[in-house]
Amino acid sequence: MAFQKERSAGYLANQMARLFAKGLHERIRPLELAPAQFMTLLALWDEDGLAQSELVRRLDVEQATMANTLTRMERDGLIERRANPDDGRSQAIHLTPRAKALRDPATNAARAQNEAALADFSEEERETFLALMRRAIAAMHKD
Amino acid sequence: MAFQKERSAGYLANQMARLFAKGLHERIRPLELAPAQFMTLLALWDEDGLAQSELVRRLDVEQATMANTLTRMERDGLIERRANPDDGRSQAIHLTPRAKALRDPATNAARAQNEAALADFSEEERETFLALMRRAIAAMHKD
């Protein structure tokens, strides 16, 4: 039996995620933000001064990925790494004023992208969709 | 109102797609295949000898992305680029015997990954999930 990509959850998930990322990237381009930077800012807008290890835990990316993203964000004036006086290994990641000011425009852009993707979904379909994605994520985490 | 990433379709789509890719990568590792190579092979197993432009159209990635993926696949002995006698610009992409032999083990690995993700989904939920993803993809394409 042939493998049909249009019927493969993994194939569709990849295509959908690329379209989300592309659309978000477009919408936040005027802010000079990239998607992974936005995702990291989401966690820091929620709670400033987190350690890299905590960002890794909350965003579920590999430590090396986060280290590189933070380096680019520091370069772009979005964050500062401040020494932790209690532990010479870790640093606290703090938002710059520029990053704080981006909160509203950036989250609005993300909301607009979600809305574009789900434009013709009913409220019930939206809830179902989010719930199914969360379940697939949980299942793969266990695996 | 706070932006909650756990309630953002785009955020969940990104996380889900990464987990699909990671799981698939793990499963096809013994075959020495990477995920984008697998995706490209899906199209070529279906129809050998396609031009790069047709692969771009069928897989919906940018031309530059496909050119680079094909270069890696050629390096890895999965494809050959053959000159097109009718058009000096284009080349036909042909599978090597090695790539042809990978069809069954690779599609089985992909099926196993999809199954792991959707293990606790009912048949109806699976259909719903695929349909919702297709609709989100179509909506973003239009956008």
Place this chain on the structure above:
DNA sequence: CCAGTTTATATAGCAAGCTATATATTATTG
């Protein structure tokens, strides 16, 4: 207290995605 382990971060190296641009070939049009 110190040897060994654990934890926090960084770096190297690769794949795959993107945009922008270059080059070659074919098609079109005045």
Place this chain on the structure above:
DNA sequence: CAATAATATATAGCTTGCTATATAAACTGG
């Protein structure tokens, strides 16, 4: 037919993801 436009592919340069490995600091058990 020559100039221009369109098409097919390649390349440069960047971000984001990954694994594997290195380094430094802090803990811990004997």
